[in-house]
Amino acid sequence: MTTGDDVPDPLGGPRDAIRWFLRTEHPVVLFVREAASSALAVALVGMLLFSVSGVWPPLVAVESGSMQPNMEKGDLVFVMEEHRFSPEYATGETGVVAAQDAGEHDFRKFGGPGDVVVYKPYGNARQTPVIHRARFWVDAGENWYDRANESYVDAANCDQLRNCPAPHAGFITKGDNELTNDYYDQARGISSPVKPEWIEGTAEYRIPWLGWVRLTVSGTAAGGTVAPPVVV
Structure with a gap:
């Protein structure tokens, strides 16, 4: 189920809810999504540096x-x-x-x-x-x-x-x-x-x-x- 502009209805089930979260332009969700992606990027960089250095914090x-x-x-x-x-x-x-x-x-x-x-x-x-x-x-x-x-x-x-x-x-x-x-x-x-x-x-x-x-x-x-x- 979609709500227009190819954005799924979040009430259509878990899969649709995830797809809605990733596609919606709602400002609050956009903020959360950007914050989460930034945190993930930092975590990945930290893990990479740790794997190279062998110490924490590197x-x-x-x-x-x-x-x-x-x-x-x-x-x-x-x-x-x-x-x-x-x-x-x-x-x-x-x-x-x-x-x-x-x-x-x-x-x-x-x-x-x-x-x-x-x-x-x-x-x-x-x-x-x-x-x-x-x-x-x-x-x-x-x-x-x-x-x-x-x-x-x-x-x-x-x-x-x-x-x-x-x-x-x-x-x-x-x-x-x-x-x-x-x-x-x-x-x-x-x-x-x-x-x-x-x-x-x-x-x-x-x-x-x-x-x-x-x-x-x-x-x-x-x-x-x-x-x-x-x-x-």
């Missing part, structure tokens, strides 16, 4: 300027599970290439040597993840003061340096911004050495500006560029 918004000039606040960054396509010279079985090991292999990401990782500070899932570069690996109990760049520590020896000796094995990390982040995360207590299980993935690509939508919705867009080095 896209994060940079909330501060701690990675400038290689990442800017408001960038949308694609994150991939760290073991996918990792080179054979990655640190142990972590899938991450540290900056101190990257030079001889000419391995660079976002304008610098080594991987940029997204990690949970102290392994705490309730804290906002940090996106910083993995600088070097330390073993449990290691005195890593002599391996550190003296410009990034405010101490004269290991005893005066936070997280030294290393309380456990993990990565020493740091933001690329030399003005606001001229220190290792571990030297300022942002996190202890980053354990492999704390890493949510490695940053692979960035899309400028698109992250501002997420920051605005989350209410973090008004923060300054010297805010804590985090992602949403």
Whole structure:
């Protein structure tokens, strides 16, 4: 049964009701139909990105300027599970290439040597993840003061340096911004050495500006560029 202009009567049964929903020009139904198709498109894109990256969410918004000039606040960054396509010279079985090991292999990401990782500070899932570069690996109990760049520590020896000796094995990390982040995360207590299980993935690509939508919705867009080095 049709109601004219080849639009089925919605009262003609389930099949006619579905055909009416797909063909009618009623403004309310049009709105619902467009909203549903948009949501489906977003879901399909999300599933595709997840299948490629292996992490959820696969896209994060940079909330501060701690990675400038290689990442800017408001960038949308694609994150991939760290073991996918990792080179054979990655640190142990972590899938991450540290900056101190990257030079001889000419391995660079976002304008610098080594991987940029997204990690949970102290392994705490309730804290906002940090996106910083993995600088070097330390073993449990290691005195890593002599391996550190003296410009990034405010101490004269290991005893005066936070997280030294290393309380456990993990990565020493740091933001690329030399003005606001001229220190290792571990030297300022942002996190202890980053354990492999704390890493949510490695940053692979960035899309400028698109992250501002997420920051605005989350209410973090008004923060300054010297805010804590985090992602949403």
